[in-house]
Amino acid sequence: MTRLVVVGSINMDLVTVATRFPAPGETLLGERFLSMHGGKGGNQAVAAARLGAEVHMVGAVGDDAFAQPLGETLAMEGIGCEYLARIPDCSSGTASITVSGGENQIIVVPGANARLTPTHIANASDLIAAADAVLVQMEIPLETVEATLHTAHRQGVPVILNPAPAQTLPVKWLQLARYITPNQHELALLLDADPSADFHELMRRAPCPVVLTRGAEGAWFRDDGEPQHEPGFAVEAVDSTGAGDTFNAALAVFLQEGLATAVRKACAAAALSVTKLGARGGMPRLAEVDALLARQRD
Numbered sequence: 091m092t093r094l095v096v097v098g099s100i101n102m103d104l105v106t107v108a109t110r111f112p113a114p115g116e117t118l119l120g121e122r123f124l125s126m127h128g129g130k131g132g133n134q135a136v137a138a139a140r141l142g143a144e145v146h147m148v149g150a151v152g153d154d155a156f157a158q159p160l161g162e163t164l165a166m167e168g169i170g171c172e173y174l175a176r177i178p179d180c181s182s183g184t185a186s187i188t189v190s191g192g193e194n195q196i197i198v199v200p201g202a203n204a205r206l207t208p209t210h211i212a213n214a215s216d217l218i219a220a221a222d223a224v225l226v227q228m229e230i231p232l233e234t235v236e237a238t239l240h241t242a243h244r245q246g247v248p249v250i251l252n253p254a255p256a257q258t259l260p261v262k263w264l265q266l267a268r269y270i271t272p273n274q275h276e277l278a279l280l281l282d283a284d285p286s287a288d289f290h291e292l293m294r295r296a297p298c299p300v301v302l303t304r305g306a307e308g309a310w311f312r313d314d315g316e317p318q319h320e321p322g323f324a325v326e327a328v329d330s331t332g333a334g335d336t337f338n339a340a341l342a343v344f345l346q347e348g349l350a351t352a353v354r355k356a357c358a359a360a361a362l363s364v365t366k367l368g369a370r371g372g373m374p375r376l377a378e379v380d381a382l383l384a385r386q387r388d
Contacts, residue, residue: 092143095221098131099203099229100149101183102156130227137339139167142376146170150202152182173214177202206230208237219245225342227252239266252338320353323361332369333360
C-alpha cells in the first residue's frame with residue numbers, strides 16, 4: 091500500500107445557484123444553496139484514499155464552526171489527521187461561489203490555509219520521511235511549499251508539485267520536485283514563457299520531469315527523454331470539477347508502478363471523476379479504475 095502525505099489547503103465551499111448574478115447593492119433570491127468540502131489539498135487526499143493509499147494530511151483549519159466537520163470528513167475517508175492544525179482566532183478557508191447559467195463567480199478567503207507555516211512542515215518531518223511520496227499544491231503560502239520541497243528532498247522522498255494556482259517559481263524549487271503536474275497555461279507561467287508556445291518545447295525546457303494534463307486529450311509526460319502521450323478515456327462528462335485533483339492523487343498513488351503506468355491510471359481515474367457531480371462526488375474507488383482499464387484491454 092502506498093503511504094502518501096498530502097500538504098495543502100482545506101476549504102468549505104459555499105455554493106449559491108441563482109437565475110442571474112446580482113447587480114452591485116442588489117439583494118436577489120437564490121434557487122439553491124449547497125455546502126461542500128473542498129480545497130485542492132483536501133480533495134487530493136480524499137481521491138488518494140479512495141484509490142487505496144494510506145493518506146496523511148498536513149493542513150490547517152480555523153476555530154470556527156467549519157473546522158470540525160472539515161476534519162471529520164477527512165477522517166471518515168480514512169485519512170490521518172494528526173497533523174491537521176487548528177489555528178486559533180482564525181476562520182477556516184472558504185470559497186463563496188455563485189453559479190448562474192453555467193458561469194460562476196468565486197471569492198476565496200484562505201483563512202487558516204494562509205497560516206500553514208514551515209514550522210508545521212518541520213513538525214511533520216518524520217511523517218514525510220516515512221512516506222512513499224508527497225503531494226503538494228499552491229493554495230498555501232509559497233514559503234510552506236518551499237519547506238515541503240526541501241524537507242522531502244532531504245529525506246529522499248519524491249515530491250509531486252501540482253502548481254495550481256500557477257505562478258512563476260524559482261528554478262531551484264522546481265529542481266527539488268520529482269514531477270510537476272501543470273496544464274499548458276500553468277507550465278508557461280512556471281517558466282515565464284509564452285502560453286501559446288508549443289507545449290512539447292515547454293516540457294523540454296522545464297528543469298524537472300513534467301506530467302502535463304490536457305483534459306479529455308489525456309496527458310503528456312517526460313522524464314529524461316522525449317514527451318510521450320497517454321490518451322484520455324471516452325466517457326460521458328457531467329462535471330469536470332475535481333478532475334485535476336483526482337489525476338494528481340492517482341499519479342502519486344501509482345507512482346511506484348512506474349511513470350507510464352501511473353499516468354495511464356491517473357487518466358482513467360480523472361475520466362471517471364467527471365461522470366458524476368461535485369469535486370469529490372465523482373472521485374472513483376480503486377475497483378472502478380481497474381474495471382475501466384480492463385474494459386479498455388478487452
